[in-house]
Amino acid sequence: MAYKIIASQCSGCSACEPECPNNAIREKDGVFLIKPEKCTECVGYFDDPQCVAVCPVENTCVIDKSVPRYAAA
Amino acid sequence: MVDHSTEAPGNAGAARRRVFQIVPQGAPKGNGGGCGTKGGGGKTGCAAAGPGDLPPALWERIKDHPCYSEEAHHHFARMHVAVAPACNIQCNYCNRKYDCANESRPGVVSEKLTPEQAARKVIAVAARIPQLSVVGIAGPGDALANAAKTLRTFELIQQAAPDIKLCFSTNGLSLPDHVDAIKRFNVDHVTVTVNMVDPEVGARIYPWIYFRNRRWSGTEAARILSERQLEGLKELTAAGVLVKVNSVMIPGINDEHLVEVNRAVKARGAFLHNIMPLISDPAHGTHFGLTGQLGPTPAELKALQDRCEGEIQVMRHCRQCRADAVGLLGEDLSADFTLAKLDAEPAYNPGARRAYREFVEKERADQRAAREQELKKVAGAWPGLKIQVAVATKGSGCINQHFGHASEFQIYEVSAAGARFVGHRKIDHYCLGGYEDDEAMPSILEALNGCAAVLVAKVGHCPRRELEQAGIEAVEDYAHEYIGASALRYFERYLARLKQGAAAGAA
Numbered sequence: 011m012a013y014k015i016i017a018s019q020c021s022g023c024s025a026c027e028p029e030c031p032n033n034a035i036r037e038k039d040g041v042f043l044i045k046p047e048k049c050t051e052c053v054g055y056f057d058d059p060q061c062v063a064v065c066p067v068e069n070t071c072v073i074d075k076s077v078p079r080y081a082a083a
Numbered sequence: 084m085v086d087h088s089t090e091a092p093g094n095a096g097a098a099r100r101r102v103f104q105i106v107p108q109g110a111p112k113g114n115g116g117g118c119g120t121k122g123g124g125g126k127t128g129c130a131a132a133g134p135g136d137l138p139p140a141l142w143e144r145i146k147d148h149p150c151y152s153e154e155a156h157h158h159f160a161r162m163h164v165a166v167a168p169a170c171n172i173q174c175n176y177c178n179r180k181y182d183c184a185n186e187s188r189p190g191v192v193s194e195k196l197t198p199e200q201a202a203r204k205v206i207a208v209a210a211r212i213p214q215l216s217v218v219g220i221a222g223p224g225d226a227l228a229n230a231a232k233t234l235r236t237f238e239l240i241q242q243a244a245p246d247i248k249l250c251f252s253t254n255g256l257s258l259p260d261h262v263d264a265i266k267r268f269n270v271d272h273v274t275v276t277v278n279m280v281d282p283e284v285g286a287r288i289y290p291w292i293y294f295r296n297r298r299w300s301g302t303e304a305a306r307i308l309s310e311r312q313l314e315g316l317k318e319l320t321a322a323g324v325l326v327k328v329n330s331v332m333i334p335g336i337n338d339e340h341l342v343e344v345n346r347a348v349k350a351r352g353a354f355l356h357n358i359m360p361l362i363s364d365p366a367h368g369t370h371f372g373l374t375g376q377l378g379p380t381p382a383e384l385k386a387l388q389d390r391c392e393g394e395i396q397v398m399r400h401c402r403q404c405r406a407d408a409v410g411l412l413g414e415d416l417s418a419d420f421t422l423a424k425l426d427a428e429p430a431y432n433p434g435a436r437r438a439y440r441e442f443v444e445k446e447r448a449d450q451r452a453a454r455e456q457e458l459k460k461v462a463g464a465w466p467g468l469k470i471q472v473a474v475a476t477k478g479s480g481c482i483n484q485h486f487g488h489a490s491e492f493q494i495y496e497v498s499a500a501g502a503r504f505v506g507h508r509k510i511d512h513y514c515l516g517g518y519e520d521d522e523a524m525p526s527i528l529e530a531l532n533g534c535a536a537v538l539v540a541k542v543g544h545c546p547r548r549e550l551e552q553a554g555i556e557a558v559e560d561y562a563h564e565y566i567g568a569s570a571l572r573y574f575e576r577y578l579a580r581l582k583q584g585a586a587a588g589a590a
Contacts, residue, residue, distance in 0.1 A: 019180075021179045021180050022168065022195075023168040023169050023170065023179055023223075023224055024168050024169045024229075025168075025169035025170060025171070025224065025228065025293075028169075028231075029296075056296050056297070057297060058296075058297050058298065060296060063293055063296070063297055063298040064169075064171065064293045064298075066170060066173055066179040066180075067179065067180055
C-alpha cells in the first residue's frame with residue numbers, strides 16, 4: 011500500500027511536498043497528490059510517514075488500500 | 084482646512100487609486116498629532132511614538148515601519164505577500180481549511196503566490212502606492228516553514244525594489260536554523276509569535292508541532308517550541324535584528340501568563356511586544372472557536388497591555404491583518420491587487436516613495452510641534468484625570484473621515500500628560516448608503532463605549548443625537564486637523580466645562 015491524499019480535505023498548503031523523502035508528492039489544481047508507485051510509506055527513512063505527520067488537516071493523508079503494501083511489493 | 088486629495092508627484096496610477104490621499108507639502112497648519120508626547124523618558128504608551136522615545140539610530144530603523152512605529156502607521160503602508168502556505172505547528176486558534184476573501188485576519192489569503200509572482204506584485208503595488216515602505220511575509224502558514232520560498236522572495240524583492248524594507252513573521256520553531264540567512268538577506272525586522280514560556284500553558288494552545296521529521300504533542304511539543312523560540316529570539320537580537328514578539332491573549336489560558344512571557348522576551352532582547360486579542364468564532368472552525376473559547380474585551384486587553392508596559396514597548400495599533408493585506412494598517416486593498424489585476428510590466432519607481440518619505444518627515448515634525456504647543460496649555464491641569472476620545476481617520480494623522488464611513492475608530496487616552504494611542508475598535512458594519520443606518524448604530528455605540536467624544540470630519544444629525552443619548556459627544560470642530568493636538572484641544576475644552584460644572588462628569 012501507499013499513502014494517498016483525500017483531495018476534498020487537502021488545504022493545498024504544500025507542507026507535505028518538501029518533506030516526502032521520495033519526491034512522490036506534486037500539486038495538481040491547487041491540491042496535492044501522492045504518486046503511489048513512488049510512495050514507500052517512509053519505510054527505511056522515518057518512523058512516521060512524513061505527509062501524515064506534517065498535514066494540518068487530520069485524516070487527510072491515509073493508507074490507499076487499492077495499492078499493495080510497499081514492503082510487500 | 085486641508086485638501087487631502089492632491090496626489091504625490093510621480094504617482095502615475097493615481098486615477099485608479101481610491102483610498103490613499105497624499106497631503107500636499109506644507110498645506111496643513113493644524114495642530115500636532117500622534118501618540119505620547121513624552122520626550123526622553125525612554126518609555127511610551129505605544130510603539131515608538133516619536134524620535135524622543137528612542138536612540139536616534141534605532142528610531143531611524145523603525146520610523147517608516149507601520150508595525151514598529153505607531154506614528155508611522157498613520158502614514159506608511161505595508162503589504163504581505165502570501166508565498167508561505169505551509170506550517171510546521173498547529174495552533175488552536177487557527178484552521179488551515181478555512182478561507183474567506185471578505186475577512187481580515189491572520190492566516191487568510193485569497194491566492195497564494197510564487198516568489199516570482201510576489202516580486203511582480205510588490206513592484207505593481209509600489210508603483211501605485213507611494214506610501215508603501217514594507218513588504219512582509221506572514222504566511223498564510225509560517226514564513227520559515229517555507230524557508231526556500233521566503234528567502235527566494237526576499238532575494239527577488241531586494242533586486243527589484245531595494246528601497247523597500249523586508250520583514251516576516253514566524254512561530255519560531257525553525258528560527259535558530261535561519262539566523263544567518265536572515266542576516267544575509269538584510270531582513271531588519273522579524274516577528275516571533277510567543278504565546279507561552281510554560282509548556283503546561285503551551286499544551287493548551289498547541290496540539291502538536293512537526294519537528295525533526297516527527298510529530299510531537301502535549302507538553303513535550305510546547306517545551307521544544309518554547310526553547311526554539313527563545314533561542315532564536317536571543318540569536319536574532321544578538322545579530323542586531325529588531326524583533327517584535329506577538330502574543331495572542333487567550334483569557335483563562337495565557338492571559339496572566341503573558342506578563343511572564345513579557346519578561347522572558349524582554350530579557351532576550353525583544354524590541355516590541357504586541358499583545359493581540361484572540362479571534363474566535365465557531366464559523367472559522369478553529370478549536371477555540373468550536374469549543375467556545377472567548378477572546379478578551381477591549382478593556383481586558385488594554386489592562387494587560389498596561390501591565391506589560393515598561394522597559395519594552397507595547398504595540399497597541401496592530402490590526403491583525405491578512406497574510407495578503409495591502410495598504411495602511413486598518414484598511415485592506417488586497418482585492419485591488421490580485422494577480423489578474425496587476426499591470427503586465429510594472430515599473431520600479433523609487434522617486435515617488437522618496438518624495439513621500441520626505442513629505443512625511445516634515446509633516447510629522449509639524450504634527451509634533453503642534454502637539455507640544457497644545458500640551459503646554461493643559462500641562463499640570465487636573466492631575467489624574469484621563470479621558471478616552473475616539474477618532475475617525477483614514478490616515479495621515481488627521482481627523483479626516485466621516486463618522487458613517489468609518490470601519491474602525493482609533494482610541495486615544497488624553498490627559499494633561501498627553502494624548503496617547505491606546506488601541507482601535509473595529510465596527511462590524513459600516514454605513515455605505517447614508518448616515519441613518521439603524522442596524523449599524525448599536526455596534527458602533529458598543530465600540531465607542533467609554534469614550535467621552537468621537538472626533539470626526541463630519542457626522543449626520545441622527546447619529547449625533549444617538550451618540551449624545553449614549554453620553555458621547557460627536558465633534559466636527561477639528562475636521563481635517565491633526566489627531567493628537569485636536570485630542571488635547573478637546574481635553575482643554577472638556578476641562579473648562581468640568582471647571583464650570585457644566586460637564587456631566589468624566590465618561
